[in-house]
Amino acid sequence: MRDAGADLALGTRDGLPDALRVLLAEFPREEWEKAGLSPLIRFWLDRHMMFRKLTVRLAADARAAIDGRADPRAHAAALSRFGGLFVGELHGHHHVEDAHYFPVLSRHDARLETGFGLLDADHHALDGHLHAFVERANAVLQADAVARHDATGRFLDGLEGFAPLLERHLTDEEDLVVPVLLKYGERGMG
Ligand SMILES: [Fe+2]
Ligand SMILES: [Fe+2]
Numbered sequence: 767m768r769d770a771g772a773d774l775a776l777g778t779r780d781g782l783p784d785a786l787r788v789l790l791a792e793f794p795r796e797e798w799e800k801a802g803l804s805p806l807i808r809f810w811l812d813r814h815m816m817f818r819k820l821t822v823r824l825a826a827d828a829r830a831a832i833d834g835r836a837d838p839r840a841h842a843a844a845l846s847r848f849g850g851l852f853v854g855e856l857h858g859h860h861h862v863e864d865a866h867y868f869p870v871l872s873r874h875d876a877r878l879e880t881g882f883g884l885l886d887a888d889h890h891a892l893d894g895h896l897h898a899f900v901e902r903a904n905a906v907l908q909a910d911a912v913a914r915h916d917a918t919g920r921f922l923d924g925l926e927g928f929a930p931l932l933e934r935h936l937t938d939e940e941d942l943v944v945p946v947l948l949k950y951g952e953r954g955m956g
Pocket of ligand 1: 860863885889935939
């Protein structure tokens with residue numbers, strides 16, 4: 767049993783508190799497929815999966831570069847491409863959720879309203895990590911041959927700290943949002 771009074775910050779919580787899991791109890795993950803996932807829900811879950819895959823790819827590439835298994839120029843090109851995609855798409859994704867999805871979804875069920883405030887706070891916390899991600903990625907791209915190894919190590923350290931927080935956010939967001947959509951539909955989602 768999770769304590770609703772526990773610290774719910776992104777860096778410390780281990781899931782949604784029980785008070786925010788009432789609809790998840792009604793629509794558990796293993797029954798989402800059976801309940802009928804709409805194209806919109808599938809698209810949105812696919813975005814989350816893309817963010818997960820990009821963090822895995824970026825970390826694997828950085829490890830290969832550090833271990834000397836990757837050509838530095840090929841690593842720089844991949845980091846620029848996939849890092850830029852990750853940051854740009856995640857910013858856009860957060861914006862759509864904050865501006866369009868959450869205001870609509872939070873009105874359906876008063877019991878879950880605080881959950882959308884929690885997800886919004888997550889986005890602000892993740893913004894700081896995204897900013898650091900960009901700085902460290904740019905440091906790798908601008909480093910000379912001598913500094914590149916250490917810069918890539920710092921980038922990887924940062925990404926390994928950031929990825930579990932992003933995973934926590936994505937999982938909790940899915941646990942809150944998908945049951946709301948399954949129960950109340952997609953009216954007003956656009
Ligand atoms: Fe989000
Ligand atoms: Fe999301």
